[in-house]
Amino acid sequence: MAALFAGCGADEPAPKKGLKPLVIKEQTSSVTQGTGGFVVTWAGVISNPNRWHFGENVAATVVGKDAAGKEVVRTEQPLDAVPPSGALRFSGQAMASAKPAQVKLTFTPAKWRRAARIPSAFVPFPVSAANTEKLGNGSYLVTGAVANPYQKAATSLVVTALLRDKDGRLLGGASTYVDDVRAGTPRRFVLTVDGLNAAGPVARTEVAARTWGSSARPYEELALSGAAVPTTGKPKTPPFVNDRGNQAMPEDHRP
Template identity: 55%
Template sequence: MIPRSRTVSLLVLGAICLAACSSEEQPVQKLRPLALKEQASNIVKSADGYAVTWAGVLSNANPWHFGEHVVATIVGHDAKGAEVVRMDQPLDAVPPGGSLAFTGQASATQKPAKVTIQYRPAQWRQAARIASAFQRFPTSRVQTMRQKDGAFLITGYVDNPYSVPASTLVVNALLRDKAGKLLGGGSTFVDEVQAGSPPRFILTVSGLPKGAEVAKTEITARTWGSTGRPYEDLALSGAVPVHTIKPTSEPFAVDRNTQIVSEYKQ
């Protein structure tokens, strides 16, 4: 039999251990910063100076978190290093384990010799669903047509894989050469996108260098907004079933699985 004094001592020691364990801080999950995978910029003469266009792709390596309230800063310097153009561009939320294509345009009174894209660190928020729940918005019947002025007219259709309508989607077009190098891009908006009724989008990409050979047009669509809430609401509503038509073939007279099992037992 354990003496009462020893029992009390053990209880006190256990309470101290529990208090110490509960006071320990939980390990903080380390999140990887967003990465600017690609960027391209072009400068052309315009009526009021120079038109500066750019395109970029941000990637999010964190499979459980949205990168929100991201702001890209585009800076152009002349040949002497003086800043001639600067613009802050708020970006849409970067989905978990996904990427974000973005494009933009600004005006400069003097010609920049170099344009760079930087971005402020994202604010992270854990997603309510796994990364695979955030499906791509399918695009179809995409056409890219070069215009007489050197610009590219791009048309197509964008669909919604979810059961509820998407209020606003941003459609981005990235143009690439034969080697896959990013040349430039453009963006547009489509509203009230319902599953099975894809609306048409039309956008123009201008400002590419003379003689640029476009070999591929890459179209992506995403929800609009600096937070991932619109995308999350769609994912929580559930995706539309892929197969909704009943089979038309006659059923088997004998279940093959049952037949195989019975033959195996014999």
């Protein structure tokens, strides 16, 4: 299965003088047989080279075609805002009516919003106790806990896990939501990365959390609330008896 990728506004000029377009650092996709058709899964990393601006309202269009060139799947995935001098790790999944021989991702150019705080105010959301377990049939279970470094509670965070081989090559990924994350109370997450039966052995898992939504507003509101007092407390929510993953699907409507 071939995969073609186009960058964010690769043929577009910089939207404003002095601002650079978002950069597609890496991407991958896979196709597996599902119960109701073929499952197309993709993952990647987009970086923002601009120090003082958020990249907002970016959307990915995913198109899969069979060997004869017939389109068998098309979906649009709204992406979350990319912070200044930061990166967005994303993933998505869609069903195809027939097996795609080629999958192509294209991206709309970002709209730019000047950050309300200095770049150092947008600190990452700490992830702890991350664990990856091989389930078989190309699936991996990823669990862990995400914390909130700000005084204000995070209404909803997106946790994305990217799986890599021993050389660091991106193999696949998946995402899930964690709601109402308060300072000092890490919340557990669980997700399943599928579609890696044709990939090489997984050697490393990279997990990152971000605010949910195409706008920078949720992240800015957290940063404006100020940093919380650091804590080393363990998650207060009990572990799952039987961990079962779930994923954030690309058809979700983002504000």
